[in-house]
Amino acid sequence: MTLSVLVLAAAAIAAQPAPVPAQAPKMNDIQAVGTHNSYKQAMSDAVRARIAAQSEKLEMALDYSHRPLSEQLDHGARQLEIDVNYDPAGGYYAKGAADAELLKPGFKVLHMAFSDAASSCERLVTCLAEIRDWSDAHPDHAPIMLMFNAKEDADPEHGKAALRFDEKAFDALDREILSVIPRGKLILPDDVQGRYPTLREGVLAGNWPSLAAARGKIFFALDEHEAKVAIYRGKRKSLEGRVFFVNTDENSPAAAYLTLNDPIAEADRIARDVKAGFMVRTRADADTWEARAGTLARLRAALASGAQYVSTDYLWEDPRLPGYRVSLPGGAPVRCNAVRLAGQDLADCTADLASVR
Numbered sequence: 001m002t003l004s005v006l007v008l009a010a011a012a013i014a015a016q017p018a019p020v021p022a023q024a025p026k027m028n029d030i031q032a033v034g035t036h037n038s039y040k041q042a043m044s045d046a047v048r049a050r051i052a053a054q055s056e057k058l059e060m061a062l063d064y065s066h067r068p069l070s071e072q073l074d075h076g077a078r079q080l081e082i083d084v085n086y087d088p089a090g091g092y093y094a095k096g097a098a099d100a101e102l103l104k105p106g107f108k109v110l111h112m113a114f115s116d117a118a119s120s121c122e123r124l125v126t127c128l129a130e131i132r133d134w135s136d137a138h139p140d141h142a143p144i145m146l147m148f149n150a151k152e153d154a155d156p157e158h159g160k161a162a163l164r165f166d167e168k169a170f171d172a173l174d175r176e177i178l179s180v181i182p183r184g185k186l187i188l189p190d191d192v193q194g195r196y197p198t199l200r201e202g203v204l205a206g207n208w209p210s211l212a213a214a215r216g217k218i219f220f221a222l223d224e225h226e227a228k229v230a231i232y233r234g235k236r237k238s239l240e241g242r243v244f245f246v247n248t249d250e251n252s253p254a255a256a257y258l259t260l261n262d263p264i265a266e267a268d269r270i271a272r273d274v275k276a277g278f279m280v281r282t283r284a285d286a287d288t289w290e291a292r293a294g295t296l297a298r299l300r301a302a303l304a305s306g307a308q309y310v311s312t313d314y315l316w317e318d319p320r321l322p323g324y325r326v327s328l329p330g331g332a333p334v335r336c337n338a339v340r341l342a343g344q345d346l347a348d349c350t351a352d353l354a355s356v357r
Contacts, residue, residue, distance in 0.1 A: 025349045027143050027214035028279050030334045034079020035072055036311045039109050041065050041118035061287035064313040068120050070134045076333040079145040079309040084124055085110050086163040113154035113162055128180040141357040142334040143214040145309055147221045170232045174243040187219040189239035198253035199238035203277045220244045223259045263302040274306035274339050282307040284326045291324040306339025333357055
């Protein structure tokens with residue numbers, strides 16, 4: 001290399017802006033991996049055959065399962081997804097007297113009621129208690145996001161429609177969560193809104209709790225369409241008094257969280273939202289396609305997107321589909337979010353995460 005080239009290279013390095021001094025990381029300054037339909041168990045042969053008779057494509061899309069929630073948390077999952085079915089009296093989704101758990105009152109955790117319904121914890125309170133107990137045993141864990149779908153569909157062959165979610169049902173859902181997980185373990189929309197006029201303004205002002213304050217805590221996100229989110233919000237300006245953050249557009253007064261599932265097509269939007277301060281969940285794979293094809297393009301895009309939570313059906317490799325599993329580089333439960341902290345020195349953030357599970 002000539003002296004002139006060395007001089008030019010040195011000048012170019014000197015011209016680069018110095019990294020901005022790092023601040024203590026907030027809970028939205030990290031990235032973690034989670035799971036999709038985290039409670040889901042494998043279909044029985046009878047259910048598989050019936051679904052395949054309707055649609056082989058659907059049967060393939062549903063051909064995944066997960067280990068118990070606590071094992072997923074042990075393995076580094078920091079986002080879990082739970083589908084809840086409204087059942088205030090109990091027994092609505094029971095197939096017979098033998099389904100003792102389904103006969104009890106309260107929300108049920110089922111993917112497709114009366115069909116693809118095998119669950120590692122059929123009652124919401126059971127799922128929540130398992131997560132709470134794991135959290136209590138690991139008080140330094142990174143904040144866990146529990147993403148919910150409020151299910152209103154059921155296998156039509158059963159001849160029985162699912163119960164609908166109205167404001168009364170959502171009020172009951174908030175109460176049931178608070179009956180299991182104490183307020184002190186929760187990060188609520190009110191905590192982020194603080195004294196700001198709206199939740200969105202709190203988010204854009206950087207009012208998420210610090211990572212240190214969020215250790216050992218849990219927060220909830222409702223992943224639903226606009227009409228159902230409107231029912232949950234009611235007449236509130238943002239989400240005052242509610243348990244869940246909600247999936248909504250960036251301009252809503254309630255904006256704090258977004259589900260943006262395609263990290264390739266929505267890469268620019270994810271990066272923009274993450275930089276602005278919003279919390280985002282995306283997916284590394286869907287419908288078993290990436291694992292079957294052995295392609296890593298979507299996984300790589302998800303990890304590079306800056307989405308704080310990257311969801312997968314393959315926290316472990318499926319032995320039938322070798323070569324595909326999802327984890328952060330190095331296998332740690334969390335890492336500093338390079339998109340959120342672009343231009344900052346990540347050394348202090350990395351040091352802060354050294355003891356975070």
